[in-house]
Amino acid sequence: MKKIVMMAATCGALMAAVPVGTMKQSAELGYIGSTGNSESQSLNAAYKNDYQYDEKTDMHLKADILYGEKSGVTSDERYRLFFNVNHYYSGDLFTYGEASALRNTFEGYNQQYNLGAGLGYNIFKDEKQFLKGKAGLQYRRSNYTSQPHDNFYYLKGGLDYLYNFSKTNKFTATWDLLDNLKRIKDYETVINLGLTMLIVDQLSFKMGFEIKYDNVPPAGKKKTDTTTTAGIVYSF
Template identity: 45%
Template sequence: MRKSVMLAWAAAAVVATAGDMQVGEFRQHVELAYLGTSGNSDSNTLSALYSNEYQATAMDDIHFRADAYYGDKDGVKTDERYRAHIIGNHHFDPKWYAYAEAGALRNTFEGYNQQYNGGLGVGYMIFDDATQTLKVRGGYQYRYANLTTGDDEDFHYAKLGVNHDYRFNEKTELVSELNALEDLEETNDYEIVFRTALKTALMANFSLKVGFEVKYDNTPVEGKDTTDTTTTVGIVYDF
């Protein structure tokens, strides 16, 4: 009886975490976007993203994401950002799971030569059906950063995250993610990042994606703004 229950949980976990992914399946995702002008204004903006997901076992899945964003205007660099993030989930049943994650960032325009993050926590799947998926997670995150000011800093955060996917139909979906960090030592030090993207299929494996990201840092690096926004329009290839 106990073995049967565990097998049922495992099968449900695959459905809850990876849709129709099977054990051992590996999926990849590439996005490219470019905007250029010439004449009175000479500017170039390039963004690229690569991600993958792997269903290691019926209860375990791994997700990796890396992106780059670069811009210049009249020969002067205006944007440059590189990020990478990996998260692994272990599902106890169709609702509850634990996660461990690690990430890295370089963005001198925000004041970071290097920034490294690591954390762990638990999550809960509120619902997952043919139309939408909603899950929440919370845990601990450690951050170490080397700043453009020449200083180093490290922080201990409590983290809250929300993920929501809404599928309008077989071709179009809206994906949103909210992450909030609260310093465990300084209550006025917090950070909120919200991302949303609308993706529409164009043809086999190719889609059009419009994305928006806003980041609010209540205590930014000295001399930097509290709010950063990024808007992208690009072509997506899934394989």
């Protein structure tokens, strides 16, 4: 119960931190199942804020928490925060900057921090769908649970795709790839798939699937982790 209260309080604090303006927000609460370094069925909470600063600049904040227990023992626990800013120029070219933080001791991280920047381009966009790509440089500091911390620079590439089945139902897919500039075998790739369907008014049902592959994971950890989510989303 304490964990659930903490989830709600964290989402509320994030809402209060976002400046007033033209924005879309959503809060999610649901179920998540994981495989890999943790095997459990957990509760998750998430908050998302999309803020249009002006005609050429948009900002995005995402945070999520998951927690699970088996026989009174914590079996899964993860905290993530991600923020990015996109600024568009003439046409479909844009620059981006991003920052993120992670805590997941089951994957071997007491803390992980990322800072990145780069270029992006809208490959195509119409009323039903869009696809954009991005590439840049990312700095990462990892504080591990069972080995000395490290600091590396990575090349980052990715694709974001959205398809609107209708005004109320949509499919999203993202793919990100990181490759260490000093050790090419040290790479990580993450794929996220999501399906959102409106139930009534501001309530939607959302299903998601994430697969993360880390070719050089922290000592003693598995290379592949997956999470499957299902929950209710309130948009406002």
